[in-house]
Amino acid sequence: MTPIQEFFKQEMSRRGDLTSKQKQILEASLTLFAEKGFEKTSTADIAAMAGVAEGTVYRHYKTKRELLLAVLAPLMAVMPNMVAEFDENTVRKPITTLQEFVQNLVRDRLEFLDVNYKEVKVLAGELLFNTDLRREFINSLLSKTEVFSDLTKTLDRLKAEGKVVDWPTDLILQFTLSTLIGFVGRQFIELPSELTKDQREKMTVAFLVKGLTP
Amino acid sequence: MTPIQEFFKQEMSRRGDLTSKQKQILEASLTLFAEKGFEKTSTADIAAMAGVAEGTVYRHYKTKRELLLAVLAPLMAVMPNMVAEFDENTVRKPITTLQEFVQNLVRDRLEFLDVNYKEVKVLAGELLFNTDLRREFINSLLSKTEVFSDLTKTLDRLKAEGKVVDWPTDLILQFTLSTLIGFVGRQFIELPSELTKDQREKMTVAFLVKGLTP
Amino acid sequence: MTPIQEFFKQEMSRRGDLTSKQKQILEASLTLFAEKGFEKTSTADIAAMAGVAEGTVYRHYKTKRELLLAVLAPLMAVMPNMVAEFDENTVRKPITTLQEFVQNLVRDRLEFLDVNYKEVKVLAGELLFNTDLRREFINSLLSKTEVFSDLTKTLDRLKAEGKVVDWPTDLILQFTLSTLIGFVGRQFIELPSELTKDQREKMTVAFLVKGLTP
């Protein structure tokens, strides 16, 4: 499992105290929110899919919106890490080339985005119009991408060694993240391609490596 | 005005037959949809902001969803162009370098995304959960990015000349578009930056040029 | 019609702009609130009795509670007058005896309480547990029973002439009002009596006159 995915699982298991009903409810909510969007999902739908009574949903979550937040909470907690953390220990030797750096990042994050596709979709839809949540999300993001984050440190080192172009870290992250999102987004809209996913992943790495070379 | 923006205006003016009330309704809808999202906007809200009676809205648009489609129609019509069209004539000499190519593309599209920010936001929200619209959107997109589109032709020429990496056109467009979207998205979430917008635009061009160089 | 009843009608007609549907809704609400109490009356009940759709109720009154307030408003406006106003002009000569005073008061108020029985009942039920409304009610009551209210003036004159016991006005009003309420309350609980209503009314006047004589 990739490091980020690992983080996520830990976050989820922190909720080990969830009853089975709660899990069913969260699962159903996630699925339906991802499928039809939050607003178009009725609590009756959720109850039906979860196989519980509507009242049961409200016994565990005071409002529908609270249910949404519960669904998003693990992701909200991990997302900033996804942008800021970088686990050098998963590879034997420390990162010494841009190629290594990008490759690690891409593989790790792509899988995460892929596996947690539903959560990401729901979060995206919510961030689009929910100003409050957006603000909160950005703040937690900013608090993570500080100078001493793993990723920042690794990047700075590579910059110092002249292995990465000397642009602000946040811009580099922006390019990287948007390229990754583009990759996943493309799958999402199911655009056909003459290439395999692996080939596209390789080219994505190549694109980033070249783009970020000084 | 940039070529894409030009297209858009033409698309809009094709609706020259719209009464002033209709324009008010569309304008109000766009604003509210972009602000709160489609589902959370009530037709009463729209009528109020447009300064017309609720019945009047329904005189012009049979359903609320039809109103959404009317709001998105111009963008839906132009978006594929944005990905496929490339107006070489706006510069005196034809494009001969990747640098020129990217620069033109970025300037043009960025301004468009910026100016039509609301439409794009509404469309994004809609594409996320509306499968039908998404399919339609993709189809029109595919039909545009055919081999004989301006952009494809220019790219192929540059590839032949060894000035652009030899990746499939759709992948190159994916990288380009996602980088642009990242640029705009960053503004959307109002992340602070130590750089000016101009500086960031220059670096974005540089990133793309390097990334797409063979 | 008694003076107080007159006041009430004026208050009601101030709502001359009510549509017929609104009147039906208010009428039904009043009847049902008086019959079953506010909490036990459902908006569906009201709509059914008023012969309109449930949505129509909410078109006119934003919440069920607002509907309650609309029902009570005229009474809330007039009640304080009932305690404070005293129309000496309805009798040819000014009041010169306690007997005259009490007789006028009793006849007037009793009829009012009798005719507006439903409103009073609903108000009573509401004042019992709704602290806010109670406070508001008391305030408007206090603002009315100031030294220069008709009733206070008349009472003061009679006191000065030694025709009424020299107790604070508010206490005299308390005795009077509670005696009146007892009269009406007795009818409300439908206690049988060997006397006619007229006889009871006469004795009530006699009781008050004696009780308030110096």
Add this chain to the structure above:
Amino acid sequence: MTPIQEFFKQEMSRRGDLTSKQKQILEASLTLFAEKGFEKTSTADIAAMAGVAEGTVYRHYKTKRELLLAVLAPLMAVMPNMVAEFDENTVRKPITTLQEFVQNLVRDRLEFLDVNYKEVKVLAGELLFNTDLRREFINSLLSKTEVFSDLTKTLDRLKAEGKVVDWPTDLILQFTLSTLIGFVGRQFIELPSELTKDQREKMTVAFLVKGLTP
């Protein structure tokens, strides 16, 4: 302790078999019913305040309404006594004057109403809209105020001696009770007064004595 209060305590202690949980439940119910009204009090509220599980409430009382009746039962049992009983033994010599009669009555009942303020409030709210309970209440009241009740006997004696006006007993009780209720009600709505409670009590006695003098 006043005789009526004494009655009440006896009634309450008749429930000596109540477990402590039951007492907590009844206590919480009483408090909440008096505070917010029966309908607006949820069984969850009650359980929470009583410090027991919601199921425990239902183990002791089959329905919420039954709980209400249990809360009101002691008062329902004693209220009629309040109107009918008159304990001459608490004073050494038998009552010989109207003044003595009224004074005893007022002091006794006022304190009772004061101490059992919550119960009275809940009962009042219930009698207002609950026809069945009202009928039951009236019946038990009528059965008590029969010719041989203490109070009736004392009153008849005083009437025979020309010390009390010769009105029907029920009317005299009506006047007395409503005057007492007015006294207590005034405190309930927290009307300010320039007099002390003692002064008001004295004047209330005076008012009744004068009003009931032949």
Add this chain to the structure above:
DNA sequence: CATGAATGAGGATTCATTCAT
């Protein structure tokens, strides 16, 4: 064409009551 009152289906939420542990 424009209006806005009326509609009623549907949705979120509450809560008395039950029952397995």
Add this chain to the structure above:
DNA sequence: CATGAATGAATCCTCATTCAT
């Protein structure tokens, strides 16, 4: 006996849509 999770009917309220004026 006590518990508290589960239930689902009932309730308040919203809102897209219709239609008579």
